[in-house]
Amino acid sequence: MTAETTIPDLVLAGDATFEEAAYLLLYKHIPKRSELIAFRTRLAKARTLPLQVIELIRILRHARPMTVLRTAICALGAVQEQKADRAERIDARERLFARLPVIIATHHAFRLGLPLPVPDTGFGYSRNLLAMLGLEHDERRAHLTDLLLITQAESGAGAAAFTARVVAKTQADVYSAISSAVGALDGLTKGPTERFLAMVDEIGEPARVEEYLRAKRIPAFANEDPRARHIKAATQELGPTPTLAILEELARFGADPGINGYAIALAQRLGLLDDLVVPLSAVSRVAGWLADIDDELGGAA
Structure with missing residues (x-):
């Protein structure tokens, strides 16, 4: 194995x-x-x-x-x-x-x-x-x-x-x-991480997710990575955060952020700076x- x-x-x-x-x-x-x-x-x-x-x-x-x-x-x-x-x-x-x-x-x-x-x-x-x-x-x-x-x-x-x-x-x-x-x-992750953090900051609150997705014309996509589910559950275990609430709303509209998004949310919840x-x-x-x-x-x- x-x-x-x-x-x-x-x-x-x-x-x-x-x-x-x-x-x-x-x-x-x-x-x-x-x-x-x-x-x-x-x-x-x-x-x-x-x-x-x-x-x-x-x-x-x-x-x-x-x-x-x-x-x-x-x-x-x-x-x-x-x-x-x-x-x-x-x-x-x-x-x-x-x-x-x-x-x-x-x-x-x-x-x-x-x-x-x-x-x-x-x-x-x-x-x-x-x-x-x-x-x-x-x-x-x-x-x-x-x-x-x-x-x-x-x-x-x-x-x-x-x-x-x-x-x-x-x-x-x-x-x-x-x-x-x-x-x-x-080189691979700096740009995407910064863009993700900027997106969450621009959305600001879960209620603005639908408006944001329509304005940006972001298509729905499925996430099949089982690791993301584990990290999401771990983040939820520590309690709600603004970032996690936005990610969950994104997922509800089909724009699941996957493992990288939930990893950032968990790292923030643990107290790490961005x-x-x-x-x-x-x-x-x-x-x-x-x-x-x-x-x-x-x-x-």
């Missing part, structure tokens, strides 16, 4: 963590309990960023989050070359996977003038992500964040995954391949990209 066919089953089960999905993508099998505990322990140890990377993020604190994410990944590669990474003994793929949320949270703190986040080794991946961003991080929200990340995990499809494969095939290092994939994802939606999408996809690189190089990433 491949990763692509197994992850939806894990999602439908409703009790998987993002670490389990990532392990499956990276190592091609569902982890045993001992394997999962060891994996989580390694991830927790790898979260701390090298000082050089923290300083770079400080210098770039006014740049876009995706720009900072891409640049910081390249910087991790430079630190690796210098043999200055304290977590060097941990697999580079696991280090990257562990550190993406820390990069995002560190930049978020610098740009808002907040104390730098300290990763909590006792928290799982999603709970730690929420905590470092200063958001509510109880088990319920951590579980819903797991769901959000799992349903957007990508392996073997999409331009960003293809970019990672192409760069890795040139014998470039894993940092170059993943930073390139982040750049590709940014410009962190695409970086979160990169976090969800990195394990799949790393798996693609591994496949491209015949297991020698």
Whole structure:
């Protein structure tokens, strides 16, 4: 059974963590309990960023989050070359996977003038992500964040995954391949995400949806992506929001926004700023990209 066919089953089960999905993508099998505990322990140890990377993020604190994410990944590669990474003994793929949320949270703190986040080794991946961003991080929200990340995990499809494969095939290092994939994802999603947010802002309230659709002449279309249903249900579980109400009204008129729309609604409900939606999408996809690189190089990433 491949990763692509197994992850939806894990999602439908409703009790998987993002670490389990990532392990499956990276190592091609569902982890045993001992394997999962060891994996989580390694991830927790790898979260701390090298000082050089923290300083770079400080210098770039006014740049876009995706720009900072891409640049910081390249910087991790430079630190690796210098043999200055304290977590060097941990697999580079696991280090990257562990550190993406820390990069995002560190930049978020610098740009808002907040104390730098300290990763909590006792928290799982999603709970730690929420905590470092200063958001509510109880088990319920951590579980819903797991769901959000799992349903957007990508392996073997999409331009960003293809970019990672192409760069890795040139014998470039894993940092170059993943930073390139982040750049590709940014290019693909920045415009659509901004347009979606602008649309919701222009509509303003559910009562104006029909008027908006008629004015814009937006045709009805069906959404058959089962992942969207899970994310919609998760958003509803946390309670109503203006964005969710508009999305539900759009769906009633046949203009279902699909997984991306509901993912944005859930991210907002969890408390993320709008410009962190695409970086979160990169976090969800990195394990799949790393798996693609591994496949491209015949297991020698």
